[in-house]
Amino acid sequence: MSTVKLTVNGKAVSVDVEDRTLLVHVLRDHLNLTGTHVGCDTSQCGACVVHMDGKAVKSCTMLAGQADGSSVTTIEGIAKGDELHPMQAAFRDNHGLQCGYCTPGMIMSAIDIVQRHHSQGSGGQLDEATVRQELEGNICRCTGYHNIVKAVLDAAGRMKVAQAAE
Amino acid sequence: MYQTTYHRASSVDEAASLFGKSSEAKFLAGGQTLLPVMKQRLAGPSDVIDLSKIKDMIGVEAAGDTLTIKAATPHYDVATSDAAKKAIPALAYLASLIGDPAVRYRGTIGGSIANNDPAADYPAALLALGATVKTNKRSIPAEDFFQGLFTTALEDGEIITAVSFPVPAKAGYAKMRHPASRFALTAVFVAQTKSGEIRVAATGASQSGVMRVGAIEAALKANWSPSAIDSVSIPASGLLSDIHGTSEYRANLVKVMAQRAVAAAG
Incomplete structure (x- = not known):
């Protein structure tokens, strides 16, 4: 057993877990943050993606101990109160989900893609081909991806406007 | 996953000493291969020794005609490194094709070559460029390092610290x-x-x-x-x-x- 200290969605937490515990199980089973999903459990589907210190990682492929001392953001931590994150709003407006199982991971990966391209100085001008390529670690079995890609491109514009306004 | 004990090493020496004290330890870098293998119970190390937070083991440096990638450098850092893109653009491109973005944030060059999966990317670059694998004990030419499926010249407890690539024409x-x-x-x-x-x-x-x-x-x-x-x-x-x-x-x-x-x- 080890004590793992994390900042999750801005709140300091401490959990005592077996060393073999995966980050996703700390989030779901110990902190009751069940928005992060376990899909394939083999690092391929991306349903478990969260942000660790600002980067999208697969929380089913990390020991909780590896995340000790890190800041973790889950799907529960991105809205401001009742106001959805622009990526969440864009998924809703563009019908970017059907069953919704992959959606939390899709949204966390998509935010990472947009932030990465903003910070790389491309001015957030994401194109469809780039979004499709960079969503390769997230699998959706319902939508055929078309509306997911539309949502990410829509949100990239909204996030740029929001960033400019700050 | 079987029970295991997690250790986080803060230096190469500490990692080596932790290994010596464990019965069946494995070094853990990004964990993008080792953890899936442990989850399937195909590996059950008594201890895992995390190398990914050792500061001396992260970074990409170009000096003269050599590009050095330290062993715990994630693929994402190599793919976006100005030094790598300038010295050996094909190597930065190779790093950008490994796994997916989330895997590239965590997976490392040292982990990839230590595992020596027959379909992994980095081994091809090391062999074609005539790279040298640096460990905490010695330097090993790529030709001698890769010894068949999932097999390398690494001895028990030996830690890869960096890979040096001669810059090609x-x-x-x-x-x-x-x-x-x-x-x-x-x-x-x-x-x-x-x-x-x-x-x-x-x-x-x-x-x-x-x-x-x-x-x-x-x-x-x-x-x-x-x-x-x-x-x-x-x-x-x-x-x-x-x-x-x-x-x-x-x-x-x-x-x-x-x-x-x-x-x-x-």
């Missing part, structure tokens, strides 16, 4: 990606060293892991162009065959990927 990489696993169905790295030597390495093809392709090297020595490879015949014997591709298919892929790699190298 030209290099290119081309990969046929497996669409689900994103490993190489077959991929080829071609390099022309500054002294004029031609080196070609293929991954994902051979039953013995990463390999040099002498016939293509000879053809390119006579004429550095994709068309020079047209008449080369790659024997299918000894190549991998599975539900994703027969050995004949992979033999053809070695040629086609080499041609694309040469075209990319210019």
Whole structure:
């Protein structure tokens, strides 16, 4: 057993877990943050993606101990109160989900893609081909991806406007 | 996953000493291979020793004609490193093709080569570029380091600290990606060293892991162009065959990927 200290969605937490515990199980089973999903459990589907210190990682492929001392953001931590994150709003407006199982991971990966391209100085001008390529670690079995890609491109514009306004 | 004890090392020496005190320890870098293997209970180390927070083991540096990538540097850092993109663009490109973005944030060059998966990307680059693997005990030429499927020259408890690549005159990489696993169905790295030597390495093809392709090297020595490879015949014997591709298919892929790699190298 080890004590793992994390900042999750801005709140300091401490959990005592077996060393073999995966980050996703700390989030779901110990902190009751069940928005992060376990899909394939083999690092391929991306349903478990969260942000660790600002980067999208697969929380089913990390020991909780590896995340000790890190800041973790889950799907529960991105809205401001009742106001959805622009990526969440864009998924809703563009019908970017059907069953919704992959959606939390899709949204966390998509935010990472947009932030990465903003910070790389491309001015957030994401194109469809780039979004499709960079969503390769997230699998959706319902939508055929078309509306997911539309949502990410829509949100990239909204996030740029929001960033400019700050 | 079986029970295990997690340790986070803050230096290479501490990691080596932790290893010495454990019964069946494994070093953990990005964990993008080791953890899935442990989850399937195909490995059950008594202890895992995390190397990924050792500051001396992270970074990309160019000095003179050598590009050095420290062992715990994630693929994302290599793919976006200005030093790597300037010195050996084909290597930065190779790093950008590993796994997916989330895997590239965590997976490391040291972890990849220590595992020596027969379809991993980095082994092809190390072999084609004539790289040197630095460990906490010695320096090992890539030729001697890779010793067949999932087998390397590393001794028990030996830690890879960095990989040094001589900067080539030209290099290119081309990969046929497996669409689900994103490993190489077959991929080829071609390099022309500054002294004029031609080196070609293929991954994902051979039953013995990463390999040099002498016939293509000879053809390119006579004429550095994709068309020079047209008449080369790659024997299918000894190549991998599975539900994703027969050995004949992979033999053809070695040629086609080499041609694309040469075209990319210019």
